[in-house]
Amino acid sequence: MNYKEFKKIYASSSRDIAREVFLENRDSIQIKKEKTAVKNLEKIFNAVFRISYKKGFQAMSMRDLSRETGMSLGSLYAYFSGKEKLLCTIQTHGWSIIKTNLEQISATYENPREKLRAVIKGHIFLSEFFSPWFYFTFMEARNIKPSELETVKSMEEYTQKIVTNILRSGEDQDIFKPDNHELTASMIKAMQQEWYLKRWKYRKLNVSVDQFADHLIDIVEAFCLAQKKLLVEDKSCR
Amino acid sequence: MNYKEFKKIYASSSRDIAREVFLENRDSIQIKKEKTAVKNLEKIFNAVFRISYKKGFQAMSMRDLSRETGMSLGSLYAYFSGKEKLLCTIQTHGWSIIKTNLEQISATYENPREKLRAVIKGHIFLSEFFSPWFYFTFMEARNIKPSELETVKSMEEYTQKIVTNILRSGEDQDIFKPDNHELTASMIKAMQQEWYLKRWKYRKLNVSVDQFADHLIDIVEAFCLAQKKLLVEDKSCR
């Protein structure tokens, strides 16, 4: 599967995401009409991402946000009870996007090698598709208050566990070689994060998301596959 | 080389770093006596790192810094002309630490395989030793003003180029297999960064810096070494 095919299957617009957030927070949002609320939520999120990317969420003032969205200060507070709540909503929903999609992808495949490929690629393609959400979720994580922070950290551990488990079950079937799979999973995650944290670099290098994902999989398989399988190139599930 | 040996060779205290910063900025610092200045600079840097780690540099107020250092607001401004200057000084010196040490390590070895190992390990050991500097340099990079930002970005490219060049010269000597070395170097860097960005995770997993570095080198060599060399384990330069 390449990114183009991926997009066809998992297509969902930023409008769709805004609608999800609206339905989840209907009680705390003062706007009744779905159409109005969704339209403005979308505007708000995009503005937050644009400003935060440049100077960070803390440095973004509500007046910045008002200017960028074209909405007044008063209006903004009809959509969120405060700046803190806004941050928290984006964080929570960001993780929910990652979790939901990754679980679905993981459940689709049985064979560990295929599964590993699918999950690695899936994560990268997701981060490409929801780039601002991923970037924001990572970079602004430390700004949320301690009570919510535990939720976020457990999410982080959860997504890593998915990869660890694949490696472990692959080892049981003699497809992957034995090793410290927690550590390997961490490394994989670090390389996946690279894609959305340093996107500007790869645009400059003219590296496509497909190239990046394939390269990462090559590295992982060169290390993880049991030796005897190493020289037998399996192009079938590429 | 392991971390313990590394520390012996490259030992320098946070006091030493403070002295370097003092000597570099003697004209903009109002304090004349080296002993006083260095002592307080050290206090200031440590306080900045502690606070910034928790809530970020932007969110740190000068009153926070005053409280954490035990110095008055007025005193702080004798050491730095302003908050912006403080950020800039730490950023600049952080990169200088990385660059200077990495160049020295790189120059020590000739053989590409040894050189690659030394540079990878060196970077990780450096980041362990100067952990707050590395973390701060990465996480607060986007807060510096655009004019200085180019300097920082070129530093980033420079340190990556060191690895790219090793891979290239290794390919010429048939030690490494041909590939997109820029991309591989990026991946290596991403994994190196993982160590100082997520240090809490590895403390929890009980993974030592030596284990981490060795694991990373195993991954890199499994992928980079030319096939015929792959099964011949070379323990000599571990």
Add this chain to the structure above:
DNA sequence: AAAAAAAACGAACAGACGTTCGCATTGTTG
């Protein structure tokens, strides 16, 4: 088109921010 509901507005407020500066304290020199 009148009445009611929903949404948008932005001046105003209290508090926190970075920075300054006149004065107090400490350390050094003759």
Add this chain to the structure above:
DNA sequence: CAACAATGCGAACGTCTGTTCGTTTTTTTT
């Protein structure tokens, strides 16, 4: 132990912050 320089101090200033709320504008309903 004066005299002086060096350093430390924190109240005070203007600006910017997040947030509120009475009002106006827009949309929907009658």
